[in-house]
Amino acid sequence: MFAVYAARIDRDEPLSGLELGERPAPEARVGWSTVNVKAASLNHHDLWSLRGVGLPEERLPMILGCDAAGIDEDGNEVVLHSVIGQSGHGVGPREPRSILTERYQGTFAEQVAVPTWNVLPKPKELSFEEAACLPTAWLTAYRMLFTNAGVRPGDSVLVQGAGGGVATAAIVLGKAAGLRVFATSRDEAKRKRAVELGAVEAVESGARLPERVDAVIETVGAATWSHSVKSLKPGGTLVISGATSGDRPSHAELTRIFFLELKVVGSTMGTKDELEDLLAFCAATGVRPVIDEVLPMDRAREGFERMASGEQFGKIVLTG
Secondary structure (H helix, E strand, C coil): CEEEEECCCCCCCHHHHEEEEECCCCCCCCCEEEEEEEEEECCHHHHHHHCCCCCCHHHCCEECCCCCEEECCCCCEEEECCEECCCCCCCCCCCCCEECCCCCCCCCECEEEEEHHHEEECCCCCCHHHHCCHHHHHHHHHHHHHHHCCCCCCCEEEECCECEHHHHHHHHHHHHCCCEEEEECCCHHHHHHHHHHCCCEEECCCCCCCCCEEEEEECCCCCCHHHHHHCEEEEEEEEECCCCCCCCCCCCCHHHHHHCCCEEEECCCCCHHHHHHHHHHHHHHCCCCCEEEEEEHHHHHHHHHHHHHCCCCCEEEEEC
16 A cells, blocks of 8 residues: 655655655554555654654554555545553553554555544544544643643633644634633744633743733744743743754753743643543534645645644645
8 A cells, every 4th residue: 555654764854764655554453453554644753763763663664654545445534643551452452552553553655544432423524534644743732731721711811833734733622612812923924823722812922921921832842941931920830842953952941840830741642531621622613624724645745844843823734
């Protein structure tokens, strides 16, 4: 079957290890389901995999892609939950959880196999392309906001780095849930788009906000860390799920964190129950993922290059 896969690890030039071509189709396995992929979306996790983060060379070649929507063996339209081993179903209770492409072949292919427990019905209200955006970036944003930040309607939130998949999702979900959302970006066009999506104001990265916020959604890392901490109200919460600019900020702001009793919470992906809630939320409210570009799978390299450059606003989707 045709697939997009990591053939080599290169920490400095990750796209040099990206290849497109034929790979073995999934084999039948007890407790697992094979899904014909209709749409799959890119995540920064795919770039990190090409750099060898979470993907050692001995597991290569590895088909990339965490997210997918498609049709299962019984003809049902489905969405995949990308966390494998969360429950033990299909892998055994002692296997540590992982994300697709770390231990198991991913979704950038004609077919993908996952534990049957990881297969959810796709709401009819969502297209395959829209549904394929939800299991990683949008689920991550959903958990960051409503589980780990614990915000409620009327609270204020800062979203760093408007344009990325998680950040865009946080803006749209926050607006829909009645939050006052502020956003940052180095790019004027992305700031304007953030306001169009529901942010009350979007400022340049590092600029002072008109007010301090109850929570910060942080995916950028070192470049925005100090600003994130300084933007919080006393007792506020900083939730971090990524560090695309690096994980070693020059100023950790430890004094401010303990003096103002701030909370720093790590967040990774989300549970199957949270994905079910997110799917239902989108179906009921009309909220839809922001899609930057849809490409056929054989043009995946273009999507990877666009994501690596940081030019996109929203999700890049590959279709089978």
